[in-house]
């Protein structure tokens with residue numbers, strides 16, 4: 001007997017579902033932000049992205065307080081940018097601003113949303129390896145706090161935009177620290193073979209060029225070493241390498257370099273299995289502050305003002321996607337000819353098809369990401385079954401949840417809740433197969449409200465030119 005038989009396939013694990021999400025006492029319906037999942041689907045449709053507003057705000061505050069508090073402990077301070085590409089809407093940008101986070105954008109479109117939300121332009125960072133001249137001009141005219149320079153060509157482009165606007169612009173230089181972190185380890189090389197940033201060895205020449213322009217105010221180096229990082233070793237190596245050139249850069253600039261931005265990428269748990277290993281924010285913040293303090297001492301400089309750019313860590317866990325089950329089918333694993341005829345002790349896999357898929361969550365297809373699922377409209381005493389939740393698209397890689405366990409009586413019409421879809425789901429969504437994008441509903445205090453309208457088929461047809 002394997003231990004899966006004793007696993008509670010009805011449990012709502014608060015390490016992956018939004019804080020406070022639980023089953024109601026009467027009929028076991030999942031409630032998020034005090035609202036029943038069944039009501040949400042009835043009122044707003046299926047599939048549906050659900051965002052718990054209080055949980056999002058609380059997480060944003062905790063991350064900001066942890067990173068700022070630890071920076072202050074070592075004698076400096078920190079600015080925490082929310083990396084908005086994880087999920088951006090006018091209202092979420094407002095929540096972040098209200099909770100004291102600055103905002104990173106990476107395109108003219110994201111800049112537009114942040115400005116429409118009334119975010120103070122001085123608290124916006126503008127990223128991108130190929131910002132157009134018009135995007136740069138818009139950013140300079142809007143007065144964005146910092147533009148992150150990603151190539152030598154951009155130095156002159158941004159300088160030209162400042163001259164045209166008669167403004168001065170704070171800029172950071174994005175460098176490749178040569179450190180690339182993945183979930184469990186990191187790789188440090190002299191050069192990184194990827195499109196973002198400039199080699200660290202080019203930084204002195206580039207800073208010389210930057211400071212030669214009246215309109216550019218060089219504030220420091222930036223690096224972003226990867227995403228879904230579970231250990232701080234990569235940040236340590238990266239901080240060391242970047243701060244290692246700060247004395248030289250200070251000589252070139254004729255003054256101290258005031259800031260260091262270490263990017264985002266803090267890992268989160270997508271499944272209960274990952275929850276034990278996922279770093280907690282307080283630990284990461286403490287380690288990062290110590291790392292920077294140590295690396296500054298090594299480099300012989302005062303600890304600079306720090307900046308961080310978490311995305312998924314801020315919004316991932318506060319989002320849930322609700323789907324409706326359409327069809328199910330059983331596949332006998334013993335007959336598939338795979339090396340292991342059983343999976344977790346099961347000889348059969350239950351395929352559950354839902355009314356969305358890779359169009360609303362591209363991450364399993366893009367990255368092989370894991371997700372966790374529960375039945376949301378009821379609980380069940382049925383024995384556990386090994387399940388794979390798949391979408392409705394014409395693609396065998398259209399998988400939402402690769403492997404999990406649910407009560408075996410899951411059936412058409414059931415509502416499923418997939419956890420940790422708050423980051424990079426809506427923002428990476430597509431209209432593959434002409435499937436309309438679902439709405440995003442924010443829940444708070446027992447009520448739901450649409451914060452991003454869903455599309456209809458008519459919206460999609462309207463884009464086609466009819467001859």
Ligand SMILES: *Cc1c(COP(=O)(O)O)cnc(C)c1O
Nearest residue numbers: 083224227264265309310311312
């Ligand atoms: C994507 C990105 C982030 C955020 O990454 P997360 O893994 O969501 O924390 C931060 N900074 C930059 C430059 C990025 O490209």
